Amino acid sequence: MLDWLNALSAAERVFLYVAAPASLVMVIQTVMLFFGASDSGLDSDVSGLGGADLDAAGDFDAGGVPDAEFYEAGVGAGLQFITLRGVIVLLTVFGWTGLCAMQAGLGLSAAVALAAGLGLGALIGVAYLVRAVLRLQAVHPLNYRAALGQSANVYLTIPPKGEGSGKVMLTLGGALREYDAVTHGDAPIKTGQTVRVTDLTNGSVMVVEKE
Secondary structure, rough: OHHHHHHHOHHHHHHHHHHHHHHHHHHHHHHHHHHOOOOHHHHHHHHHOOOOOOOOEEEEEOOOOEEEEEEOOOOOOOOOOHHHHHHHHHHHHHHHHHHHHHHHHOHHHHHHHHHHHHHHHHHHHHHHHHHHHHHHOOOOOOOHHHHHOOOEEEOOOOHHHHOOOOEEEEEEEOOEEEEEEOOOOOOOOOOOOEEEEEEEEOOEEEEEEEE
């Protein structure tokens, strides 16, 4: 293994250094995706699909919080390709394709072009796959109020004092998914910390505090 690494050219090492960490992150994402035995885990990228028209309709209680939201069939009129999962897939495919191409004897320019093409193709494919999954879930009730009082793990750092949103991983409706989250505390809540859902805002954004 060390002999193989030492034999790599500088360009091949760059491809490897892109592919290896991206692959590790993708494996971690996949494990987290299936940890909740989700049949719909790909909707963890819903927040990144800014162009997907998720029209929510449902029953609201007196406080204006939906007891359940139903995603209607108007999902996905547009696509947003730049999501965390999509970028990770792009980097993984780009890195390994470029490395394999150069190992097969292609020049640097040809390897970069091939890797970039396949990487962008993978990025677009992930976006369409997520949209397809959303359409399959077009009428899928999700009771956000069931999250109240539950513990969650912070996936992306949550800014303090409601100055922005982060993301938490939470099992809801039998599936582990990412949800937008805010906190009213004075300090940011960093990735990996455990929080408790205390309220909801804008229907589906979790208001959390550190446990």
